[in-house]
Amino acid sequence: MPDEPGSLERAANVITKYDGNINRIQYDRRIDPCTVFYEVTTTDANYRKITSDLEKLGYLQNSLQPASFLKFFVHLPHTPGSLSRFLKYTTKSGANIGFIDFDDTGRYPDRLTVSLNLENPAAVDQLLDQLKSRYHLEILEYDITGKHLDDTIFYVRFAQEIRDLIGESENTFLLSFLADTNHIAQELMNRGNNPQQVFDSVLQTGRTLRATTGKFFYADIQKISVTSSVDLFCFQLPCGGNIYVLTSEKENLMIDTGYGIYHDDVRAMFLHYGLGDEDRFTQLVISHADADHCGAGGFYSAGALMHPGTRDIIKTNNRAYGSRSEHSILEAFYTKMINLFSRFCPPKKIHCLPPAGPETCSIFPVLGTVTIGDISLEILEGLGGHTHGQIYLYSRNEGLLFTADAVINFSSLTPDRAAYNSLADFLVTSVNVDSDLARRERKALLELAADTDQYLSTKQKRCRICGGHGAVSVVENGKLAAFGDVIRYKQTYN
Structure with a gap:
């Protein structure tokens, strides 16, 4: 719209003329002096009339050509x-x-x-x-690339930067993405945040992922001998969640897959550590539906075992599905954004866990077991604090507790990983869809780890806590401490 008196009224009059109900309006000349976002409810016929009249006024933005x-x-x-x-x-x-x-x-x-x-x-x-x-x-x-545009056409410049991250896209998609981004900016502004930080955080998320692939990819690795026939690898990727691999002579079991954008780099890393190619992985277990934990599952032929709630979140494209935060615009937008930037490729062959029976472990229902070699892991159903459908894996005899994103050794995160994780914290205000339940789960899991430590004390073993991010850790003096050596992997290119 032209930055002049009466513009907003003229647009509102057009919408009112055709019985449109304005659900949302957002304009801030500090961001862009000529762009206004309206969300309107009306009939299909009246929608066509509204857009036609706005176009005649020269108000309707229906393309985002690079300026x-x-x-x-x-x-x-x-x-x-x-x-x-x-x-x-x-x-x-x-x-x-x-x-x-x-x-x-x-x-x-x-x-x-x-x-x-x-x-x-x-x-x-x-x-x-x-x-x-x-x-x-x-x-x-x-x-002519759009890289030097100034903020007088902020959203055109922002769209060009999105194009740089994801490649050429249809105008319809970009306009929808801009509307969603504007909506969360409006929501976070109402909570006292700077709108520029919102747009910067969105772009920084995409830029960081793209800047840590290929020759810039790295990982921090722990290799742990669990039994005489089974080893555990923990791969901390540059951004997002860990990949865990339990490997025996005949097969590999993967717990979580990392982002899809890292798959080629992860494949080369697996070959480097003698874990073979995709066909060597006979089982996938997905702890929860966030893209950094299941976003590369579609690259593997093995079926993926998951909670039905995880499957439903993948289907609905909303990480808050099934929780009290389900209708949060922040959660819905973040899911779409991170899936887009991380090249989301979720598992194609999904095997859902059965409903919980009467058996429990601590406060968690037992949904079944998964085995590899001589190790059997109980599958525990979470309460839904981080996401609906999050599960945990536990072996009391071998001292393994896979806690997904319920328990993390934050002190083991590198500054770069911590900075990346803070982007999500800002954009959704909390990565847990139900903070009260998340606190309850964390307390119970740490108590389970302490009880396991006591049980294993005569066997000279510890309970290794395998968090969704950070190093495999044990509890020392009430705090999590990295277990064993952590080594840096860097892909080499000729």
């Missing part, structure tokens, strides 16, 4: 009307002036500095041809 940025000096004659004549050319070209500077008492009294944004690339060349034939120009910057 060009042009900055130049122009030398104007110091006569009345010079500026007005010059501006007629920029106006006719459809240029949006982001910056203009002139002072006849300054160092260059005949020089005007101008920066322009133009959505039609052909208009840039046409404008330059017109100006060059009439004025002396000095081009300072000319960019």
Whole structure:
């Protein structure tokens, strides 16, 4: 919309004319002086009439073409009307002036500095041809990639940065994504947060994932001998959750898969550690539905064992499904965003666990068991604190407790991993969909670990807590401490 009095009223009158109900409106000229978001409920027929009338007014944004940025000096004659004549050319070209500077008492009294944004690339060349034939120009910057656009067209620039992260996308998808991003910015602004931090956090999430793949990929590794025939690997990926692999002579069991964007790098890492290719993995167990724990499952032929609630979250594309936070716009947006940036490829062959029976372990119902080699792990049903359907794996005899995201050794996270995790904390305000239940689960799991330590004390064993992030740890003096050596893996490229 034009940044002038009456624009909002004219749009509202069009919506009212066709019985549209405005559910949401958001405008903040500090973000973008010419973009307003409306969400409207109406009939299909009236929707078409509303959009048609808005388009006739020139208000409807239905595409997000990469805009060009042009900055130049122009030398104007110091006569009345010079500026007005010059501006007629920029106006006719459809240029949006982001910056203009002139002072006849300054160092260059005949020089005007101008920066322009133009959505039609052909208009840039046409404008330059017109100006060059009439004025002396000095081009300072000319960019057609959208990287140097200023905030006078903030959302066009933001869309271009999203394109850079995910590749070319249809206008319909980008417009929907911008509307969702604007909605969470509005929600977090209402909670006292800076909107710029919202947009920066979204972009930083995507940039960090892209910047930690290929030659920039790394992982921190722990290898633990569990029995004479089974070893445990913990792979801490650059961002997101851990991958655990229990390996025997004949098969591998994977607990969680990491992000889809890391799959090629993880495959090379598995080969490096002698774990073989995808076919070697005969079992997948998914602790919960967040993309950093199940987002590469579709690359493996093995079926994935999970809670029905995890399957439902994957289907609904909302990590808060099944919880008291189910209708949170923050949770719904974050799920869509992280699935997009992380190249979400969830398991295709899903095997759901049966309903809980009467057996329990601590406060957790026992849903079944999974075995590899001479190890049997109980599958425990969580209470839904982190996400609905989160499960835990437990072997009392071998001192293994896979706690997913309920218990994490935060002190073992590198600064880069901690910074990445803080982006999610900010965007959803809490990574737990029910904080009260999450606290109860954590307390019970730590008590279970302590009880297991006591049980194993005569066998010279400890309960190894395998959290969803960070190092495999044991409890020392009431705190989690990394167990054994942690080594850094870095992929080598010729």
